[in-house]
Amino acid sequence: MPYIEWRGRSCRVRWDTGRVDPKTGNKIYESKSSTKWTEDDAYNYGLDHESDIRNDRYISRRDGSVLMKDYCRTWPDTLDVGHLRDKAIRSMIRLYIVPRWGEVAVGDIKPSAYRAWKKQLKALPNVGEKYGEEILTVFSMLMDDAVDDELRTSSPVPKGKQRRRGKYKKKPRERKREMRIEDVHKLALNAATFWGLSGYVFMWTMATTGMRPAEMYALRREFCHPHWPASDPDPDRREEAMERYAGADPMPALRVQWQHQREEGQLKLFPPKYESDRNLVIPPFLAELLEMLLAGRDGDEWVFRSLSGSLLANANFSYYYWRPIADGREASAEFERTRLGQRQTVTSRRPLPTMPATPYAGKRLYLLRHGHKEWIDEAGGVHSRIAVESRMGHEVAGVEGLYANVTTTMERRIMDSLQVRWLRFAAASKERLWESSPTPLPLDLVDWMKQQVKAGKSLDPEPGS
Structure with missing residues (x-):
């Protein structure tokens, strides 16, 4: 029961908080006084607080005062x-x-x-x-x-569905256009001009796998076609993947095992976002490009390296690589300098021709990942939702995600649809496939493109054409 006492002109009330001091074993009391109270006012105030204590609504003055x-x-x-x-x-x-x-x-x-x-x-x-x-x-x-922590009785932040207050404001959405394969090819040709074969393969890898940029930077040789799955360091995973992707009816594939991130300034390998490590089948044309890229690089543990040969995650890729590739750039200009007392006219150590702007000028690299999902979704229900979301590194919630499983048939459909899309584009482009490059491409890449055009012409006509 509350205890009332007068102190001068103030009426003071004390009440039992229901707590015990762990050091002394004595009960802990709290009090409040006011010159405006009568004894009944003070008594009722104490009763209210004791009611809050019994119903777990009470916050002590000491706890509530924590800054x-x-x-x-x-x-x-x-x-x-x-x-x-x-x-x-x-x-x-x-x-x-x-x-x-x-x-x-x-x-x-x-x-x-x-x-x-x-x-x-x-x-x-x-x-x-x-x-x-x-x-x-x-x-x-x-x-x-x-x-x-019993520092408050409730949160000041509204929870659940609340009545809307104030004027309605529509949430802004990023304006996106569909990812057309000819636009990706323009990116890849600019990348080949700027970065060599690595750039060409990088753009097609991201567009046909939907990997996140940090996962691309950390793609290691042992987890990439043509070495994976035979080179997988985990014996149980290697055995399962060999049976699935290198059996009687093989499918080229790679594994998303790591991403590069910084921790306390140090670049380290971490599991992919949401721990979404996964296997990805790739279309045969990309498999051939990866074979060309990795040929003769037996001692290199990374699939994609920067122009200087260092880790791609250290290169500020979005600024120094993606922006000139997507936005285009002027040809390297000559400039004058004085060296050893003589005026010289020189150009860049790595002179580049003019690269045209692409439809991705001013856009994010991450949109290639969004576009990959568009390509899979365009199949109009052919691809299973669980196969699509698993490929993107997403987890399907609820019973659907619990019972569903990605089968080899689902993966083969995705692989075939991406391959057919590429071959039809190659057949329609013909010589433009390599002649539209800002700079002459390596002969082996041109020969490969000619083979792709020929393979595309052998496809059955599209329905309705």
Whole structure:
């Protein structure tokens, strides 16, 4: 029961918090006083708090006074996330959450204050739509954990389906055009001009496998055709893959085993995003290109290297490779310099011809992955959903994902559809397949393209043509 006492002109009430001091074994009491109370007012106030204690709604004044900056200091250590996610969360807390809420007690954050901050956050010029949502998600997680830690009775962040407040604002979507095979070929020819055979094969590998860029950078020789699956270091996985892909009716394939990411400044191998390690069948034309690329490179452990021969993940690929390949560039210009007292007219150490802009000018490299799914989806129901999502490195939720399984027949359909798409394009392009290159292609690549044109002409006509 609450205990009432007068202290001067103030009426004070004390109540039992239901807790015990672990050091002394004594009960812990809390109190509050007011000069405006009568004894009945103070008594009822104490009864209300004891009711909250019995119904697990009570937050002690000591717990509710913990400052956000103190709670945010230890909260990230409780999360079990990947290193990149951990780094991003700590960055969002340091840059946006602590500057706004650091001096506010955890228990004093009100829903109205949260809504005002949400509006201010989205108005910041350096915070995009998606990044703003990420910050709010982290804040929501933080508040949920504060409730579990009994620092608050409820979260100030609305949960579930809430009545819409304010004016409607349509979410912006990236404008995309369908991935046409002739556009990918233009990219590949520019890449061959800029980067050699590695560039040509890189573009077709990404377009026909849907691999993520970091997975492409970390593609190792032992997990790539023509060496995989015979070179797989795991004996159980090797045996299963040999039976599936190198048996009586073989299919060329590679394995997505790693991705390159940085941890504390060091480039390291990590499992693919969502731990989506997977086997990918590839069309025969890509298998032949990979064989050409890896021929004579027995000592090299990486499939794709930078122009300098170093790891591709160290090359800032999006800026130094993808932008000139997709956007095009002017021919290398001559310039004058003075050396050893003499004026010289020189050009770049690696002079390049003019490369035309492609339909991917100003666009992201990642759209090649999106386009790969478009190509598979265009088959109009021929490909199983589980086969498509597994190929993209996605997990199908629910009973469908639990019971479904990717069969070799499903994989062969995907492989054949990609091969037919390429051969029909080659047959329709004829000499333009290699003559449209900004620079003359190597003779062995031109000879291979001529063979592809010939193979494409032998295909049965398309239905309806």
